[in-house]
Amino acid sequence: MIEAEVVIDGETTSRVALTQTAVDLVRMLWGKHGPLMFHQSGGCCDGSSPMCYPAGDLITSDADVLLGRFDVAPDGEPAQPVDFWMSREQFAHWRHTHLTVDVVPGRGSGFSVEAPEGVRFLVRSRLVDQDG
Template identity: 70%
Template sequence: MTVEASVTIPGETFSRVALTGSAVELLDKLWLVHGPLMFHQSGGCCDGSSPMCYPAGEFITAEADILLGVLDISADGPGDDGARLIEFWMSREQFEYWRHTHLTIDVVPGRGSGFSVEAPEGKRFLIRSRLME
Protein backbone atom coordinates (compact mmCIF):
# COMPACT_ATOMS: atom_id res chain seq x y z
CA MET A 1 0.00 0.00 0.00
CA THR A 2 1.24 3.48 -0.82
CA VAL A 3 -0.37 6.86 -0.27
CA GLU A 4 0.29 9.44 -2.99
CA ALA A 5 0.36 13.14 -2.12
CA SER A 6 -1.96 15.64 -3.72
CA VAL A 7 -0.51 17.85 -6.44
CA THR A 8 0.43 21.28 -5.09
CA ILE A 9 2.80 22.82 -7.63
CA PRO A 10 0.90 25.00 -10.13
CA GLY A 11 0.82 23.54 -13.64
CA GLU A 12 1.77 20.00 -12.57
CA THR A 13 -0.56 17.02 -12.86
CA PHE A 14 1.43 14.36 -11.03
CA SER A 15 2.25 13.51 -7.44
CA ARG A 16 5.84 14.08 -6.34
CA VAL A 17 5.65 12.40 -2.91
CA ALA A 18 4.28 9.13 -1.51
CA LEU A 19 4.27 7.15 1.74
CA THR A 20 4.85 3.42 2.15
CA GLY A 21 2.47 1.42 4.34
CA SER A 22 5.16 1.30 7.04
CA ALA A 23 5.44 5.08 7.00
CA VAL A 24 1.65 5.43 7.31
CA GLU A 25 1.66 3.06 10.32
CA LEU A 26 4.37 5.07 12.09
CA LEU A 27 2.69 8.38 11.24
CA ASP A 28 -0.61 7.08 12.69
CA LYS A 29 1.20 6.33 15.95
CA LEU A 30 3.01 9.69 15.97
CA TRP A 31 -0.22 11.58 15.20
CA LEU A 32 -1.79 10.15 18.39
CA VAL A 33 1.15 11.46 20.44
CA HIS A 34 1.91 14.80 18.72
CA GLY A 35 -1.26 15.72 16.83
CA PRO A 36 -1.04 17.08 13.26
CA LEU A 37 2.34 16.56 11.58
CA MET A 38 4.44 17.96 8.74
CA PHE A 39 7.63 16.97 6.89
CA HIS A 40 10.50 19.17 5.79
CA GLN A 41 13.34 18.04 3.55
CA SER A 42 16.27 20.44 3.67
CA GLY A 43 19.26 18.43 2.54
CA GLY A 44 21.36 20.34 5.06
CA CYS A 45 24.46 19.07 6.82
CA CYS A 46 22.77 18.07 10.08
CA ASP A 47 19.86 16.04 8.75
CA GLY A 48 21.43 14.78 5.53
CA SER A 49 18.81 13.44 3.17
CA SER A 50 16.40 12.23 5.84
CA PRO A 51 13.00 13.89 5.87
CA MET A 52 12.34 15.58 9.19
CA CYS A 53 8.91 15.09 10.78
CA TYR A 54 7.63 17.80 13.12
CA PRO A 55 4.36 18.71 14.80
CA ALA A 56 2.53 20.85 12.22
CA GLY A 57 3.66 24.46 12.38
CA GLU A 58 6.69 23.76 14.59
CA PHE A 59 9.05 24.19 11.64
CA ILE A 60 8.42 27.59 10.09
CA THR A 61 8.40 27.55 6.30
CA ALA A 62 9.04 30.63 4.16
CA GLU A 63 9.73 31.74 0.59
CA ALA A 64 12.85 29.56 0.66
CA ASP A 65 10.60 26.45 0.81
CA ILE A 66 8.19 24.79 -1.60
CA LEU A 67 5.17 22.63 -0.76
CA LEU A 68 5.64 19.41 -2.76
CA GLY A 69 2.44 17.71 -1.68
CA VAL A 70 -0.14 16.99 0.98
CA LEU A 71 -0.48 13.39 2.18
CA ASP A 72 -3.81 12.11 3.54
CA ILE A 73 -3.35 9.38 6.17
CA SER A 74 -7.01 9.40 7.24
CA ALA A 75 -8.40 5.98 8.12
CA ASP A 76 -10.99 6.24 5.36
CA GLY A 77 -8.73 8.05 2.88
CA PRO A 78 -9.45 11.27 1.00
CA GLY A 79 -12.70 12.97 1.94
CA ASP A 80 -12.80 11.48 5.46
CA ASP A 81 -14.31 14.05 7.86
CA GLY A 82 -11.53 13.31 10.35
CA ALA A 83 -8.90 14.11 7.74
CA ARG A 84 -5.29 13.77 8.84
CA LEU A 85 -3.31 15.75 6.32
CA ILE A 86 0.48 15.98 6.37
CA GLU A 87 2.29 18.64 4.32
CA PHE A 88 5.64 17.77 2.74
CA TRP A 89 7.94 20.78 2.29
CA MET A 90 11.38 21.03 0.72
CA SER A 91 13.85 23.87 0.51
CA ARG A 92 13.73 25.47 -2.97
CA GLU A 93 17.48 25.01 -3.28
CA GLN A 94 17.17 21.26 -2.63
CA PHE A 95 14.22 21.07 -5.04
CA GLU A 96 16.45 22.32 -7.85
CA TYR A 97 18.58 19.18 -7.39
CA TRP A 98 15.66 16.78 -6.94
CA ARG A 99 13.08 18.28 -9.35
CA HIS A 100 13.23 15.21 -11.63
CA THR A 101 12.59 12.68 -8.88
CA HIS A 102 9.55 11.15 -7.21
CA LEU A 103 10.09 10.74 -3.47
CA THR A 104 8.71 7.90 -1.37
CA ILE A 105 8.93 8.19 2.41
CA ASP A 106 9.72 4.84 4.01
CA VAL A 107 10.70 3.67 7.51
CA VAL A 108 13.81 1.74 8.49
CA PRO A 109 15.15 0.58 11.88
CA GLY A 110 17.63 2.90 13.56
CA ARG A 111 17.80 6.23 15.22
CA GLY A 112 17.31 9.31 13.09
CA SER A 113 17.84 12.92 14.02
CA GLY A 114 16.91 14.03 17.51
CA PHE A 115 14.84 16.84 15.99
CA SER A 116 12.44 14.52 14.12
CA VAL A 117 9.52 13.14 16.16
CA GLU A 118 10.14 9.49 15.25
CA ALA A 119 13.59 9.48 16.91
CA PRO A 120 12.42 7.89 20.21
CA GLU A 121 10.65 5.07 18.32
CA GLY A 122 13.87 3.31 17.26
CA LYS A 123 12.93 3.95 13.63
CA ARG A 124 13.68 6.68 11.16
CA PHE A 125 12.09 8.03 8.02
CA LEU A 126 14.07 7.57 4.82
CA ILE A 127 13.60 8.92 1.28
CA ARG A 128 13.58 6.46 -1.60
CA SER A 129 13.71 8.22 -4.95
CA ARG A 130 13.19 7.36 -8.57
CA LEU A 131 13.36 9.41 -11.74
CA MET A 132 10.01 10.79 -12.80
CA GLU A 133 8.62 9.54 -16.07
Template identity: 70%
Template sequence: MSPAAPALTTVIAAVTIPGETTPRVEFTPAAVGTLRELWSEVGPLMFHQSGGCCDGSSPMCFPAGEFITSDRDVLLGRLDIAPAGETAQVVDFWMSAEQFEYWSHTFLTVDLVPGRGSGFSLEAPRGVRFLIRSRLMDSFG
Protein backbone atom coordinates (compact mmCIF):
# COMPACT_ATOMS: atom_id res chain seq x y z
CA MET A 1 0.00 0.00 0.00
CA SER A 2 1.51 3.35 -1.02
CA PRO A 3 1.42 6.35 1.31
CA ALA A 4 -1.45 8.80 0.90
CA ALA A 5 -0.77 11.88 -1.18
CA PRO A 6 -0.36 15.07 0.87
CA ALA A 7 -3.62 16.93 1.33
CA LEU A 8 -4.18 19.87 -0.98
CA THR A 9 -5.31 22.99 0.81
CA THR A 10 -5.50 26.68 0.06
CA VAL A 11 -2.14 28.36 0.66
CA ILE A 12 -2.14 31.99 1.81
CA ALA A 13 0.86 34.25 1.23
CA ALA A 14 3.13 35.62 3.89
CA VAL A 15 2.92 39.41 3.95
CA THR A 16 5.86 41.04 2.13
CA ILE A 17 4.85 44.69 1.67
CA PRO A 18 6.40 46.86 4.40
CA GLY A 19 3.82 48.25 6.84
CA GLU A 20 1.09 45.80 5.86
CA THR A 21 -0.27 42.96 8.00
CA THR A 22 -2.89 41.54 5.64
CA PRO A 23 -1.98 38.93 2.98
CA ARG A 24 -2.73 39.82 -0.64
CA VAL A 25 -2.46 36.46 -2.47
CA GLU A 26 -3.59 32.85 -2.11
CA PHE A 27 -3.35 29.67 -4.20
CA THR A 28 -6.36 27.34 -4.51
CA PRO A 29 -5.90 23.61 -3.87
CA ALA A 30 -5.99 22.98 -7.64
CA ALA A 31 -3.20 25.52 -8.20
CA VAL A 32 -1.18 24.04 -5.32
CA GLY A 33 -1.42 20.54 -6.82
CA THR A 34 -0.07 21.64 -10.18
CA LEU A 35 2.61 23.81 -8.57
CA ARG A 36 3.85 20.84 -6.53
CA GLU A 37 4.10 18.78 -9.73
CA LEU A 38 5.95 21.59 -11.52
CA TRP A 39 8.31 22.03 -8.55
CA SER A 40 9.19 18.34 -8.66
CA GLU A 41 10.01 18.66 -12.38
CA VAL A 42 11.84 22.01 -12.59
CA GLY A 43 12.66 23.03 -9.02
CA PRO A 44 11.89 26.37 -7.34
CA LEU A 45 9.17 28.51 -8.92
CA MET A 46 8.03 32.11 -9.12
CA PHE A 47 5.01 34.02 -10.45
CA HIS A 48 4.86 37.34 -12.22
CA GLN A 49 1.68 39.27 -12.99
CA SER A 50 2.19 41.98 -15.58
CA GLY A 51 -0.26 44.42 -17.03
CA GLY A 52 0.25 43.37 -20.63
CA CYS A 53 -2.47 42.51 -23.08
CA CYS A 54 -3.76 39.04 -23.92
CA ASP A 55 -1.70 36.34 -22.18
CA GLY A 56 0.51 39.06 -20.71
CA SER A 57 -2.30 39.84 -18.28
CA SER A 58 -2.37 36.25 -16.98
CA PRO A 59 -0.34 35.17 -13.98
CA MET A 60 2.81 33.54 -15.34
CA CYS A 61 4.70 30.77 -13.58
CA PHE A 62 8.44 30.46 -14.24
CA PRO A 63 11.40 28.64 -12.76
CA ALA A 64 12.63 30.91 -9.94
CA GLY A 65 14.94 33.59 -11.31
CA GLU A 66 14.09 32.95 -14.97
CA PHE A 67 11.93 36.07 -15.15
CA ILE A 68 14.04 39.06 -14.16
CA THR A 69 12.15 41.45 -11.91
CA SER A 70 12.98 45.15 -11.71
CA ASP A 71 13.32 47.49 -8.75
CA ARG A 72 9.79 48.68 -9.51
CA ASP A 73 8.15 45.26 -9.39
CA VAL A 74 6.19 44.59 -6.20
CA LEU A 75 6.63 41.37 -4.22
CA LEU A 76 3.00 40.74 -3.20
CA GLY A 77 3.68 37.62 -1.18
CA ARG A 78 5.58 34.41 -0.55
CA LEU A 79 3.60 31.19 -0.58
CA ASP A 80 4.89 27.89 0.80
CA ILE A 81 3.33 25.07 -1.25
CA ALA A 82 5.10 22.21 0.59
CA PRO A 83 2.94 19.69 2.43
CA ALA A 84 2.86 20.18 6.21
CA GLY A 85 6.03 19.00 7.89
CA GLU A 86 8.11 18.92 4.69
CA THR A 87 10.92 21.20 3.54
CA ALA A 88 9.64 24.62 2.46
CA GLN A 89 8.83 25.19 -1.20
CA VAL A 90 8.43 28.95 -1.34
CA VAL A 91 6.94 30.58 -4.43
CA ASP A 92 7.36 34.36 -4.73
CA PHE A 93 4.48 36.24 -6.36
CA TRP A 94 5.55 39.44 -8.15
CA MET A 95 3.48 42.11 -9.89
CA SER A 96 4.56 44.94 -12.16
CA ALA A 97 4.37 48.35 -10.49
CA GLU A 98 1.94 49.61 -13.13
CA GLN A 99 -0.40 46.69 -12.56
CA PHE A 100 -0.14 47.10 -8.79
CA GLU A 101 -1.41 50.68 -9.14
CA TYR A 102 -4.63 49.26 -10.60
CA TRP A 103 -4.93 46.24 -8.30
CA SER A 104 -3.62 47.72 -5.04
CA HIS A 105 -7.04 47.38 -3.37
CA THR A 106 -7.58 43.74 -4.27
CA PHE A 107 -6.90 40.31 -2.81
CA LEU A 108 -5.83 37.83 -5.49
CA THR A 109 -6.71 34.15 -5.69
CA VAL A 110 -4.63 32.13 -8.14
CA ASP A 111 -6.73 29.26 -9.44
CA LEU A 112 -6.23 26.61 -12.11
CA VAL A 113 -8.72 26.09 -14.94
CA PRO A 114 -8.85 23.96 -18.09
CA GLY A 115 -7.64 25.66 -21.24
CA ARG A 116 -4.50 26.80 -22.94
CA GLY A 117 -2.78 29.81 -21.46
CA SER A 118 0.47 31.47 -22.35
CA GLY A 119 3.19 29.42 -23.98
CA PHE A 120 5.68 31.04 -21.57
CA SER A 121 4.03 29.88 -18.35
CA LEU A 122 5.10 26.44 -17.10
CA GLU A 123 1.60 24.94 -16.90
CA ALA A 124 0.75 25.64 -20.57
CA PRO A 125 1.70 22.20 -21.97
CA ARG A 126 -0.66 20.51 -19.47
CA GLY A 127 -3.83 21.92 -21.05
CA VAL A 128 -4.53 24.10 -18.00
CA ARG A 129 -3.82 27.68 -17.09
CA PHE A 130 -3.50 29.76 -13.98
CA LEU A 131 -6.22 32.37 -13.55
CA ILE A 132 -6.56 35.32 -11.18
CA ARG A 133 -9.78 35.85 -9.28
CA SER A 134 -9.89 39.08 -7.30
CA ARG A 135 -11.97 40.72 -4.62
CA LEU A 136 -11.74 44.07 -2.87
CA MET A 137 -9.77 44.05 0.34
CA ASP A 138 -11.41 45.42 3.48
CA SER A 139 -8.16 46.54 5.12
CA PHE A 140 -4.49 46.86 4.36
CA GLY A 141 -2.99 47.33 7.80
Protein backbone atom coordinates (compact mmCIF):
# COMPACT_ATOMS: atom_id res chain seq x y z
CA MET A 1 0.00 0.00 0.00
CA ILE A 2 1.19 3.54 -0.67
CA GLU A 3 0.05 6.70 1.07
CA ALA A 4 -0.57 9.90 -0.85
CA GLU A 5 1.63 12.93 -0.34
CA VAL A 6 0.07 15.29 2.19
CA VAL A 7 -1.13 18.39 0.32
CA ILE A 8 -3.67 20.07 2.62
CA ASP A 9 -2.18 23.04 4.48
CA GLY A 10 -1.69 22.39 8.18
CA GLU A 11 -2.05 18.61 7.94
CA THR A 12 0.72 16.10 8.55
CA THR A 13 -1.08 12.82 7.88
CA SER A 14 -2.08 11.41 4.52
CA ARG A 15 -5.82 11.29 3.86
CA VAL A 16 -5.77 8.68 1.11
CA ALA A 17 -3.89 5.51 0.17
CA LEU A 18 -3.82 2.97 -2.65
CA THR A 19 -3.66 -0.77 -2.05
CA GLN A 20 -0.99 -2.61 -4.02
CA THR A 21 -3.74 -4.00 -6.26
CA ALA A 22 -4.89 -0.43 -6.97
CA VAL A 23 -1.29 0.69 -7.64
CA ASP A 24 -0.85 -2.16 -10.13
CA LEU A 25 -4.11 -1.26 -11.90
CA VAL A 26 -3.24 2.46 -11.99
CA ARG A 27 0.15 1.64 -13.54
CA MET A 28 -1.51 -0.52 -16.19
CA LEU A 29 -4.14 2.15 -16.92
CA TRP A 30 -1.40 4.81 -17.11
CA GLY A 31 0.23 2.72 -19.85
CA LYS A 32 -3.03 2.76 -21.83
CA HIS A 33 -4.31 6.28 -21.11
CA GLY A 34 -1.33 8.36 -20.00
CA PRO A 35 -1.36 10.51 -16.85
CA LEU A 36 -4.36 9.91 -14.57
CA MET A 37 -6.38 11.55 -11.81
CA PHE A 38 -9.05 10.43 -9.32
CA HIS A 39 -12.19 12.27 -8.29
CA GLN A 40 -14.53 11.26 -5.48
CA SER A 41 -17.79 13.07 -6.13
CA GLY A 42 -20.70 13.70 -3.85
CA GLY A 43 -23.17 12.92 -6.62
CA CYS A 44 -25.71 10.16 -6.87
CA CYS A 45 -24.13 8.28 -9.77
CA ASP A 46 -21.30 6.10 -8.47
CA GLY A 47 -20.84 8.74 -5.75
CA SER A 48 -19.20 6.22 -3.43
CA SER A 49 -16.72 5.02 -6.04
CA PRO A 50 -13.65 7.02 -6.95
CA MET A 51 -13.64 7.81 -10.64
CA CYS A 52 -10.36 7.55 -12.53
CA TYR A 53 -9.89 9.80 -15.57
CA PRO A 54 -7.07 10.82 -17.85
CA ALA A 55 -5.47 13.81 -16.09
CA GLY A 56 -7.28 16.99 -17.07
CA ASP A 57 -10.38 15.28 -18.49
CA LEU A 58 -12.35 16.37 -15.43
CA ILE A 59 -11.93 20.06 -14.73
CA THR A 60 -11.58 20.76 -11.02
CA SER A 61 -12.41 24.08 -9.38
CA ASP A 62 -12.92 25.75 -6.00
CA ALA A 63 -15.77 23.25 -5.55
CA ASP A 64 -13.13 20.50 -5.16
CA VAL A 65 -10.40 19.69 -2.62
CA LEU A 66 -7.09 18.06 -3.53
CA LEU A 67 -6.72 15.32 -0.87
CA GLY A 68 -3.39 13.92 -1.97
CA ARG A 69 -0.97 13.12 -4.74
CA PHE A 70 0.39 9.63 -5.42
CA ASP A 71 3.67 8.78 -7.11
CA VAL A 72 2.83 5.52 -8.84
CA ALA A 73 6.08 5.16 -10.79
CA PRO A 74 7.83 1.83 -10.33
CA ASP A 75 11.12 2.10 -8.39
CA GLY A 76 13.79 3.83 -10.43
CA GLU A 77 11.31 5.30 -12.94
CA PRO A 78 10.47 9.01 -13.36
CA ALA A 79 7.69 10.30 -11.06
CA GLN A 80 4.12 9.70 -12.20
CA PRO A 81 1.90 11.87 -10.00
CA VAL A 82 -1.79 10.96 -9.73
CA ASP A 83 -3.94 13.55 -7.96
CA PHE A 84 -6.90 12.49 -5.81
CA TRP A 85 -9.71 15.07 -5.66
CA MET A 86 -13.00 15.16 -3.76
CA SER A 87 -15.92 17.53 -4.05
CA ARG A 88 -15.77 20.17 -1.30
CA GLU A 89 -19.33 19.27 -0.25
CA GLN A 90 -18.39 15.58 0.12
CA PHE A 91 -15.21 16.56 2.01
CA ALA A 92 -17.30 18.46 4.55
CA HIS A 93 -19.01 15.16 5.42
CA TRP A 94 -15.88 12.97 5.18
CA ARG A 95 -13.27 15.27 6.74
CA HIS A 96 -12.63 12.83 9.62
CA THR A 97 -11.92 9.85 7.37
CA HIS A 98 -8.89 8.26 5.77
CA LEU A 99 -9.69 6.67 2.42
CA THR A 100 -8.07 3.56 0.99
CA VAL A 101 -8.63 2.95 -2.71
CA ASP A 102 -8.91 -0.74 -3.54
CA VAL A 103 -10.00 -2.78 -6.57
CA VAL A 104 -12.91 -5.23 -6.67
CA PRO A 105 -14.41 -7.35 -9.44
CA GLY A 106 -17.32 -5.81 -11.31
CA ARG A 107 -18.06 -3.11 -13.78
CA GLY A 108 -17.63 0.46 -12.64
CA SER A 109 -18.93 3.61 -14.27
CA GLY A 110 -18.62 3.92 -18.01
CA PHE A 111 -16.75 7.19 -17.46
CA SER A 112 -14.00 5.74 -15.28
CA VAL A 113 -11.07 4.31 -17.26
CA GLU A 114 -11.03 0.95 -15.43
CA ALA A 115 -14.61 0.12 -16.53
CA PRO A 116 -13.60 -2.04 -19.55
CA GLU A 117 -11.19 -4.07 -17.39
CA GLY A 118 -13.92 -5.96 -15.50
CA VAL A 119 -12.96 -4.35 -12.19
CA ARG A 120 -13.78 -1.13 -10.38
CA PHE A 121 -12.14 1.09 -7.83
CA LEU A 122 -13.72 1.11 -4.38
CA VAL A 123 -13.06 3.33 -1.35
CA ARG A 124 -12.78 1.89 2.13
CA SER A 125 -12.79 4.45 4.92
CA ARG A 126 -11.76 4.67 8.55
CA LEU A 127 -12.14 7.47 11.08
CA VAL A 128 -9.13 9.65 11.89
CA ASP A 129 -8.50 12.81 13.88
CA GLN A 130 -7.17 15.43 11.46
CA ASP A 131 -7.70 18.37 13.85
CA GLY A 132 -4.97 17.53 16.33
